[in-house]
Amino acid sequence: xxxxxxxxxxxxxxxxxxxxxxxxxxxxxxxxxxxxxxxxxxxxxxxxxxxxxxxxxxxxxxxxxxxxxxxxxxxxxxxxxxxxxxxxxxxxxxxxxxxxxxxxxxxxxxxxxxxxxxxxxxxxxxxxxxxxxxxxxxxxxxxxxxxxxxxxxxxxxxxxxxxxxxxxxxxxxxxxxxxxxxxxxxxxxxxxxxxxxxxxxxxxxxxxxxxxxxxx
Numbered sequence: 001x002x003x004x005x006x007x008x009x010x011x012x013x014x015x016x017x018x019x020x021x022x023x024x025x026x027x028x029x030x031x032x033x034x035x036x037x038x039x040x041x042x043x044x045x046x047x048x049x050x051x052x053x054x055x056x057x058x059x060x061x062x063x064x065x066x067x068x069x070x071x072x073x074x075x076x077x078x079x080x081x082x083x084x085x086x087x088x089x090x091x092x093x094x095x096x097x098x099x100x101x102x103x104x105x106x107x108x109x110x111x112x113x114x115x116x117x118x119x120x121x122x123x124x125x126x127x128x129x130x131x132x133x134x135x136x137x138x139x140x141x142x143x144x145x146x147x148x149x150x151x152x153x154x155x156x157x158x159x160x161x162x163x164x165x166x167x168x169x170x171x172x173x174x175x176x177x178x179x180x181x182x183x184x185x186x187x188x189x190x191x192x193x194x195x196x197x198x199x200x201x202x203x204x205x206x207x208x209x210x211x212x213x214x215x216x
Contacts, residue, residue: 004086004139004160005060006093007052009067011074017045023070037062042159044135053160057085057096086139086160130173130194134163134180137187145184167192 011017021043041063042053052067054060060083071080084093136142139161146158149165154176157164165180167173173192181190 008082009050011048017050042162130167132165132177135189141185
């Protein structure tokens with residue numbers, strides 16, 4: 001079941017969260033670890049804080065295991081890392097062990113999100129050579145905009161306030177980026193680049209997709 005989970009890493013006051021996030025690109029992953037992480041992982045930073053967003057608790061815990069060497073390099077322990085889950089009704093992050101409400105309406109919404117994520121995953125891993133990355137101002141706007149794109153027939157991968165949209169080539173990606181930039185909520189950041197799936201084909205197996213800007 002696709003959802004929103006977040007690791008929050010607290011560096012010391014002098015730490016540079018974005019540099020820490022960028023250094024995650026340099027890590028190597030064995031095949032089993034990559035498999036446990038699942039699909040792409042969104043990473044952002046706000047000052048000395050780094051935020052890692054995944055779609056399952058298992059992927060979040062695997063991400064924590066993978067970045068353990070970086071934590072040690074910065075003199076950090078697991079106590080500097082918090083794991084939370086987004087509460088869609090209360091619209092806030094809650095401890096991961098706190099149960100969420102379960103109603104037929106919420107279950108139907110979760111099934112719809114799962115189906116759309118699976119569609120996006122097959123597109124990205126199987127065919128998308130390029131992708132458009134979108135960072136939106138809020139989680140609520142991200143969900144609404146993702147739903148809008150999917151209603152228009154554009155599969156998306158949503159992680160917290162970030163969207164990944166696959167495209168078959170550079171021209172298509174640039175055209176899609178222009179369209180999304182014109183339609184996205186004010187304050188959104190949009191850019192196109194070679195997709196993570198394409199990068200994996202030439203030897204870089206790491207699925208952390210690093211975004212600029214603030215976390216939260």
